[in-house]
Amino acid sequence: MKCAARLRRSTALIAPRTRGFTLIEVTLATALLGVVGAGIVTFLGAFATGASARTRVSDPALEATLALRRLDAIAPDLRTVLAADKTSAVLWLNDRVPSRTVHLSELGCLRVDLERGELVLETIDESALASDRSLETEFEAGDDFLAAMESARTAGVLRTRVLAEGLESMRFSAAATRSAVVLEVGAAGATSGVVLSPAKPEEPLR
Amino acid sequence: MIPIVPAIHRARAKRRGVAVLLALVAVSVATLLGLSLASSRDASVATSSNLSKVATVRAAAASGLDLANSILAKEDALAALDGAELFTKVLINGASVRAEVRDLETNRPATVESAAIEVIVYADADGVAQVARAVGRMPATDAPLRADLDCSEFALLGTGSISVLDDAHVGVWSASPLAVLGEPVRYGLASGSSSGLTVGHNASVHGCVAVRQGAFTQGSEEFEQSLADKLCPIPAPIHVPGAPIPLTSETTVAQPSLMLDGLVSHNASSSGDARVPARGSLTLRGTVTLDVGGNFFVERGARMFVEGAAVLVVRGNAVVDAGTVEVAPLGSLTIVAQGDLTLGTSFVGGARTNPSEVRDATGAASYDGGAARVMIYAGAESRVLVADGTVIKGQIYAPDARIDVESRSAIYGRILGKQVVLHEGVGLFYDPTLDARRGWSNRASGIWTETGVVQEAVRAITTLDDAALLDFAVKSGVEPDPPSIAEAAVVLVNESFTAQDFDERADDRASDRVRAQRKLLKSRLMQRVEALKRFHEQAVLTPIEGSGAGLTSQGFEWSREGDD
Numbered sequence: 001m002k003c004a005a006r007l008r009r010s011t012a013l014i015a016p017r018t019r020g021f022t023l024i025e026v027t028l029a030t031a032l033l034g035v036v037g038a039g040i041v042t043f044l045g046a047f048a049t050g051a052s053a054r055t056r057v058s059d060p061a062l063e064a065t066l067a068l069r070r071l072d073a074i075a076p077d078l079r080t081v082l083a084a085d086k087t088s089a090v091l092w093l094n095d096r097v098p099s100r101t102v103h104l105s106e107l108g109c110l111r112v113d114l115e116r117g118e119l120v121l122e123t124i125d126e127s128a129l130a131s132d133r134s135l136e137t138e139f140e141a142g143d144d145f146l147a148a149m150e151s152a153r154t155a156g157v158l159r160t161r162v163l164a165e166g167l168e169s170m171r172f173s174a175a176a177t178r179s180a181v182v183l184e185v186g187a188a189g190a191t192s193g194v195v196l197s198p199a200k201p202e203e204p205l206r
Numbered sequence: 207m208i209p210i211v212p213a214i215h216r217a218r219a220k221r222r223g224v225a226v227l228l229a230l231v232a233v234s235v236a237t238l239l240g241l242s243l244a245s246s247r248d249a250s251v252a253t254s255s256n257l258s259k260v261a262t263v264r265a266a267a268a269s270g271l272d273l274a275n276s277i278l279a280k281e282d283a284l285a286a287l288d289g290a291e292l293f294t295k296v297l298i299n300g301a302s303v304r305a306e307v308r309d310l311e312t313n314r315p316a317t318v319e320s321a322a323i324e325v326i327v328y329a330d331a332d333g334v335a336q337v338a339r340a341v342g343r344m345p346a347t348d349a350p351l352r353a354d355l356d357c358s359e360f361a362l363l364g365t366g367s368i369s370v371l372d373d374a375h376v377g378v379w380s381a382s383p384l385a386v387l388g389e390p391v392r393y394g395l396a397s398g399s400s401s402g403l404t405v406g407h408n409a410s411v412h413g414c415v416a417v418r419q420g421a422f423t424q425g426s427e428e429f430e431q432s433l434a435d436k437l438c439p440i441p442a443p444i445h446v447p448g449a450p451i452p453l454t455s456e457t458t459v460a461q462p463s464l465m466l467d468g469l470v471s472h473n474a475s476s477s478g479d480a481r482v483p484a485r486g487s488l489t490l491r492g493t494v495t496l497d498v499g500g501n502f503f504v505e506r507g508a509r510m511f512v513e514g515a516a517v518l519v520v521r522g523n524a525v526v527d528a529g530t531v532e533v534a535p536l537g538s539l540t541i542v543a544q545g546d547l548t549l550g551t552s553f554v555g556g557a558r559t560n561p562s563e564v565r566d567a568t569g570a571a572s573y574d575g576g577a578a579r580v581m582i583y584a585g586a587e588s589r590v591l592v593a594d595g596t597v598i599k600g601q602i603y604a605p606d607a608r609i610d611v612e613s614r615s616a617i618y619g620r621i622l623g624k625q626v627v628l629h630e631g632v633g634l635f636y637d638p639t640l641d642a643r644r645g646w647s648n649r650a651s652g653i654w655t656e657t658g659v660v661q662e663a664v665r666a667i668t669t670l671d672d673a674a675l676l677d678f679a680v681k682s683g684v685e686p687d688p689p690s691i692a693e694a695a696v697v698l699v700n701e702s703f704t705a706q707d708f709d710e711r712a713d714d715r716a717s718d719r720v721r722a723q724r725k726l727l728k729s730r731l732m733q734r735v736e737a738l739k740r741f742h743e744q745a746v747l748t749p750i751e752g753s754g755a756g757l758t759s760q761g762f763e764w765s766r767e768g769d770d
């Protein structure tokens with residue numbers, strides 16, 4: 001009995017003197033809790049953003065390939081790139097006016113919209129051509145195709161379709177090894193380039 | 207005595223702090239791992255996989271097209287079709303490939319009669335499917351045995367002069383099923399000369415080629431060069447037979463005049479005028495010939511509906527004023543106007559399926575059977591005037607008459623005249639189904655001999671009537687393509703023919719000596735046919751545009767699960 005009483009007494013004496021966490025331990029624990037908290041917040045943020053964050057394609061090579069695939073679906077008979085600068089490339093989409101020469105209705109313009117992060121394809125609106133047949137123009141080899149598309153844009157006769165979106169950077173440049181135009185696409189911190197060239201390059205006879 | 211309990215307590219106290227830290231570290235690591243997993247969980251891998259699969263299946267579909275092209279080059283490939291199926295369950299690069307061949311005009315399974323076809327190839331592998339399409343004309347290997355003498359391969363042909371004024375348009379009828387072939391539209395003078403051909407500076411003739419006298423192009427390079435020059439070279443002047451002039455029927459009793467209203471299902475004849483009264487409604491049923499000795503009027507607001515094969519012969523003038531002439535899907539109408547023909551604010555053509563289409567002169571009118579079912583012949587003394595927003599879906603054949611198309615009118619079909627004037631703002635939209643590739647522009651057709659000279663019998667045809675065509679068939683061994691689909695398109699004295707097989711009829715009527723001669727001619731023609739077949743088999747997979755060989759790809763499309 002005496003022993004037990006002594007033990008309780010000694011315990012009672014010791015209890016108030018129990019050592020707490022050291023400053024380092026508390027600091028470390030707080031930091032780790034901060035990391036965990038930040039992770040939870042990020043998780044919640046990601047879920048709040050929704051499915052789009054989880055279905056995002058972050059590989060610029062894939063983005064560029066998909067853009068070209070969409071272009072191929074719209075213009076399966078793509079002939080060649082007629083002119084290009086850093087932000088746009090004028091394409092000869094097909095020879096729908098059978099002549100082996102370039103007509104306005106056969107042009108398309110790949111254009112970079114950096115504000116929206118989109119790559120768009122502009123083509124001449126069919127209804128505009130049908131309502132005013134004088135719009136149709138035949139081009140010569142030395143004509144300024146970029147200026148022609150710009151004036152068509154100003155006249156409001158272009159139809160726009162988005163080929164790629166969510167891109168951080170895009171630009172057109174000349175390929176080093178051959179006469180082709182390269183589309184360089186940047187996304188998620190990486191950059192990739194694809195050559196804008198049809199399977200069988202064809203140039204207009206005029 | 208050593209105080210054991212406080213020592214144990216101290217040790218536990220030390221370990222408790224470490225455990226919390228370890229737990230926190232573990233949670234942190236797990237969180238970081240989770241975060242990194244979440245950040246890398248995008249669609250890249252899935253998309254790459256899909257792209258790879260789609261590329262594989264697409265390549266298989268493209269190979270399927272090549273295979274189909276190769277099979278179709280063989281003789282009687284279309285006759286061996288199982289329905290529309292050319293082949294099925296062919297394994298190409300792990301994909302199961304199936305091909306269908308359909309008639310481009312009817313969208314039904316292709317037959318040996320199909321002039322143009324659509325090949326549809328379905329490729330399927332790993333749940334990804336791709337469809338590849340290609341269109342093309344079937345090689346006209348029977349071309350040496352046939353001749354298209356009514357020049358229907360030309361959108362606009364003049365025997366004297368042609369004027370296409372400013373803002374007038376000549377082009378292809380986009381609603382025609384053969385418009386997808388992207389063939390150039392031919393226009394010009396029968397002489398092959400450029401003098402007499404006037405095209406306004408602001409006239410729209412994009413995609414057209416002008417007829418010029420010159421050697422046929424050889425191969426795709428020359429063809430493309432002539433296309434870029436906007437020329438259609440033909441080695442000799444085109445012979446244009448006159449319009450048929452039917453003789454007066456002797457079996458039908460002529461009335462002094464005819465008031466046509468309601469249903470007419472038998473032949474009728476008048477010595478004087480005939481009219482469809484204002485707001486009247488005339489239905490012609492069956493094979494009917496109306497022979498009008500005087501003038502013929504379709505008065506304001508009247509409607510004429512042709513259910514069968516009708517021939518309207520007008521010895522005087524014909525006037526359609528704000529009226530409607532429609533032809534049912536299985537019907538045909540041939541108008542032979544010996545006097546002037548005037549159409550104002552009217553519609554003539556196939557029965558319109560689009561209720562909102564009244565008179566669409568923009569070029570966007572519905573096909574509704576095309577231009578083949580309406581044929582308008584005009585005689586030497588005629589003048590044809592198409593005015594005030596009139597729309598005709600048909601053919602005008604008037605090699606000795608002047609034709610004016612004016613005031614926002616449109617012709618969906620073709621025009622052949624002596625002096626043709628397309629005034630400001632009018633449109634001529636050619637229907638490519640009229641070109642059977644058996645005419646002047648095809649060096650293999652029965653119009654040309656093996657040495658590239660026009661057959662003598664061709665130049666001997668004076669008019670496009672049954673007697674002249676039958677005579678041509680006897681002399682040349684070549685079967686002429688009838689100029690109209692009407693059963694009794696051309697009336698020969700009192701006889702009309704439901705069978706259009708000139709070959710059989712020529713053999714029936716010929717003497718033994720002529721039959722023997724025809725047999726010899728036929729055997730020579732068959733040699734040309736065999737040579738042509740060999741050429742097409744060798745030329746397979748190397749399409750030559752404008753030659754009728756090869757297929758033109760129309761691209762690919764997803765069918766399911768291929769969307770990336």
